[in-house]
Amino acid sequence: MDHAVVIGASIAGLLSAAALHRRFAQVTVLDRDTLPAVDAHRRGAGQSRHAHGLLARGSEVMDELLPGLSAELVAQGAIRGDMQDRARHVHAGRRLARGSSGLTGLLVSRPLLEGQVRRRVGALPGVRVLAERTVTGLLARQGRVTGVRLAEGELIPADLVVDAAGRGSRTPFWLGDLGFRPPREERVTIDLRYSSREFRRRDDHLAGDVIAVVGPTPGTPRAGVALALEDERWVVTLAGYGMGPPRGHGDFAAFAATLAAPDLHHLVTTAEPLGEPRTYHTPTAVRRRYERLASFPDGLLVTGDAVCSFNPLYGQGMTVAALEAKALLDPGLSPAAYFRRLAAIVDLPWEITVGADLRIATTDGRPTPKMRLIGAYLDRFHAAAAHDPELTRRFLRVTNLYDPPQSLMSPPALLRVLRSGAQRAVPVPA
Numbered sequence: 228m229d230h231a232v233v234i235g236a237s238i239a240g241l242l243s244a245a246a247l248h249r250r251f252a253q254v255t256v257l258d259r260d261t262l263p264a265v266d267a268h269r270r271g272a273g274q275s276r277h278a279h280g281l282l283a284r285g286s287e288v289m290d291e292l293l294p295g296l297s298a299e300l301v302a303q304g305a306i307r308g309d310m311q312d313r314a315r316h317v318h319a320g321r322r323l324a325r326g327s328s329g330l331t332g333l334l335v336s337r338p339l340l341e342g343q344v345r346r347r348v349g350a351l352p353g354v355r356v357l358a359e360r361t362v363t364g365l366l367a368r369q370g371r372v373t374g375v376r377l378a379e380g381e382l383i384p385a386d387l388v389v390d391a392a393g394r395g396s397r398t399p400f401w402l403g404d405l406g407f408r409p410p411r412e413e414r415v416t417i418d419l420r421y422s423s424r425e426f427r428r429r430d431d432h433l434a435g436d437v438i439a440v441v442g443p444t445p446g447t448p449r450a451g452v453a454l455a456l457e458d459e460r461w462v463v464t465l466a467g468y469g470m471g472p473p474r475g476h477g478d479f480a481a482f483a484a485t486l487a488a489p490d491l492h493h494l495v496t497t498a499e500p501l502g503e504p505r506t507y508h509t510p511t512a513v514r515r516r517y518e519r520l521a522s523f524p525d526g527l528l529v530t531g532d533a534v535c536s537f538n539p540l541y542g543q544g545m546t547v548a549a550l551e552a553k554a555l556l557d558p559g560l561s562p563a564a565y566f567r568r569l570a571a572i573v574d575l576p577w578e579i580t581v582g583a584d585l586r587i588a589t590t591d592g593r594p595t596p597k598m599r600l601i602g603a604y605l606d607r608f609h610a611a612a613a614h615d616p617e618l619t620r621r622f623l624r625v626t627n628l629y630d631p632p633q634s635l636m637s638p639p640a641l642l643r644v645l646r647s648g649a650q651r652a653v654p655v656p657a
């Protein structure tokens with residue numbers, strides 16, 4: 228095949244290009260944004276000012292697609308480490324036990340990560356990454372997509388078009404123009420409000436830990452995360468379901484004090500702030516069910532947030548985009564088979580986040596009896612994991628998208644949870 232066009236030069240688009248360049252002589256990645264020459268925030272990726280955790284699985288798959296990437300990021304100041312070791316995880320109001328998970332995480336700002344991925348992809352033979360090109364429509368002939376149309380009127384022919392334009396993807400509308408049905412959308416209203424601020428990092432902050440995650444609980448629908456970044460910085464993100472974001476520094480610290488554990492409040496009241504808090508609102512998580520369509524044009528595929536944009540609190544988007552990019556390595560996949568493969572990738576993270584979100588009173592939808600039962604079990608699981616590094620390790624394997632949630636109910640896990648019954652009523656220690 229000769230030419231593939233990718234719409235969107237963010238994480239999903241760039242990783243798609245990294246995969247497609249192994250199959251196509253030429254790959255053109257188009258983005259409507261001005262792409263910064265240095266690693267900086269840009270308009271089309273407003274999320275980059277907020278905590279952007281890369282799960283261990285995501286880092287691993289990005290290294291498969293772009294060998295040596297994580298080492299290059301570490302050389303530029305990114306921090307690599309075990310996800311359970313220099314990390315504080317408070318879930319369901321329980322501080323989970325430390326240990327060694329065997330899962331290697333990478334702490335890096337989103338601008339540095341995206342910038343390095345863009346440099347690597349742009350240097351691949353036959354790949355061009357073009358800024359300030361807005362795709363406004365698809366070209367098609369006899370039910371097959373044959374290229375894209377740009378706002379400036381230019382037509383770019385392609386053997387394959389991959390839509391990686393994010394949550395605002397136009398493919399559902401373009402399908403209608405071509406006489407196809409759009410995908411059904413599943414939406415979960417989360418009304419999640421973020422506020423994030425950077426701080427100067429000192430080695431004594433959080434006693435040398437580099438990750439602190441304080442998750443929401445049904446009674447405390449607020450969360451926070453602090454991630455150490457390159458250049459001796461922290462990014463601290465505070466989040467609330469259905470409640471206004473904190474704006475000024477005083478509000479930011481006051482909000483941090485309402486979380487289920489005091490770690491982030493302590494950090495933001497002792498570290499030196501760098502800049503003002505920035506806010507972001509995510510009204511819904513959206514999943515587009517392309518795999519359920521009866522017909523879909525050849526020559527077109529969709530990936531990344533354009534297929535599913537998750538509740539960002541769980542840090543899954545970039546990892547899912549990386550896993551989906553691997554599906555593009557397979558030249559023999561029909562659109563139907565490709566979307567079935569994507570659905571299998573999305574099912575697990577979607578199940579994890581929707582199950583957790585539906586337990587929060589402000590989200591719409593009701594948990595099913597099965598979900599309520601699982602929720603009750605997870606409360607016991609977390610209580611046990613507060614004392615059991617092995618249970619914490621298993622939990623992190625699920626949240627890092629290595630194992631399915633069912634693994635938390637395997638007979639060995641169940642036995643450990645039941646044995647720990649006597650230790651249930653331990654509060655979160657400071």
Ligand SMILES: Cc1cc2nc3c(=O)[nH]c(=O)nc-3n(C[C@H](O)[C@H](O)[C@H](O)COP(=O)(O)OP(=O)(O)OC[C@H]3O[C@@H](n4cnc5c(N)ncnc54)[C@H](O)[C@@H]3O)c2cc1C
Pocket residue numbers: 234235236237238239240257258259260271272274277278279280281282360361362363391392393394395421507509530531532533539540541542543544545546548
């Ligand atoms: C607040 C927030 C926090 C997040 N935190 C995390 C996290 O901690 N960990 C994690 O893994 N993920 C996180 N995510 C998700 C993550 O940012 C995305 O999953 C990831 O960027 C992949 O998205 P994407 O490339 O599919 O789309 P996007 O990142 O949305 O990029 C779409 C690109 O397409 C371009 N574009 C759009 N329309 C057109 C057009 N018509 N023509 C040309 N170009 C176009 C845009 O300019 C943009 O560059 C977060 C998201 C949000 C909103």
